[in-house]
Amino acid sequence: MSKKRILVVEDEQELIKAVQIRLKYSGYEVLSACNGREGLEVARKEKPDLILLDMMMPEMDGLTMLSRLKNSSDIKHIPVIMLTAKAQSDDIAQASKLGAFDYVVKPFTSQILLEKIRKAIS
Numbered sequence: 001m002s003k004k005r006i007l008v009v010e011d012e013q014e015l016i017k018a019v020q021i022r023l024k025y026s027g028y029e030v031l032s033a034c035n036g037r038e039g040l041e042v043a044r045k046e047k048p049d050l051i052l053l054d055m056m057m058p059e060m061d062g063l064t065m066l067s068r069l070k071n072s073s074d075i076k077h078i079p080v081i082m083l084t085a086k087a088q089s090d091d092i093a094q095a096s097k098l099g100a101f102d103y104v105v106k107p108f109t110s111q112i113l114l115e116k117i118r119k120a121i122s
Contacts, residue, residue, distance in 0.1 A: 003029040004121055007048040009039035009065065010083065011057040015106075019052065019083075022110045028117075036060030040068055043075050050121050052113075053100075055084040055091065063098060070099040079120040083108070 006028050010016050013034070020030045031046055033039040036053075037060040043051060051069070055062035062082060070076045079101040084091070087105045095103055102116045 003027060004049040005029045005031060005046065006117065007031045007033065007039065007042055007046065007051045008083075009033045009036060009042075009051060009057070009062070010054045011035060012054075019113075022114070023117075026114055036062060036065030036068075039065050040072075043069060043078060044072070047075065048078060050117060051078055051080045052083045052104075052117075053080050055082060055086050055095070063094060066095065066098045066100060081113075081116055081120060083113075 006023055008016055008019050008030060011034050016032050023030045031042055031048055033042045035057045053062045053066060062084065066080055069080065081102045081104055082095045082100045083104050085106045092103050101120045104113055104116060
C-alpha cells in the first residue's frame, strides 16, 4: 500500500519543517505550500489524502482556501484539518461551516495531531 499524502499549507517555515519531520517519521508523504493560493495549486495537481491548513497566511488565508477547495468538484472530497493559533469559537464554527473536518489549535502536541489525522483518513 502506498503512503498517504498530506499537504501542509502554512506560512511559518519552521513549523512546516517540524510537522514534516513528525509526519514522515509516522509514515506519511508530506507536501507543502506557504499560502492558500499555492496550497490550492498543489491540491489540484497532487490530490493529497489530507490537508493541514493554517488560517492566517499572506496572499490567501486559510478560510478562503477552504471555501474554494470545497467548491471545487475535483478536490472537495479532501479532508481538511485547520491548524491555527485562532482558538475563538467563532473561528472554529466558521471553519466547520465551510467544511473543515477538524480543528487543531497551536501550540499542539504531535500525538493530538496524529490522532486527528488518523481519524480523518482512516
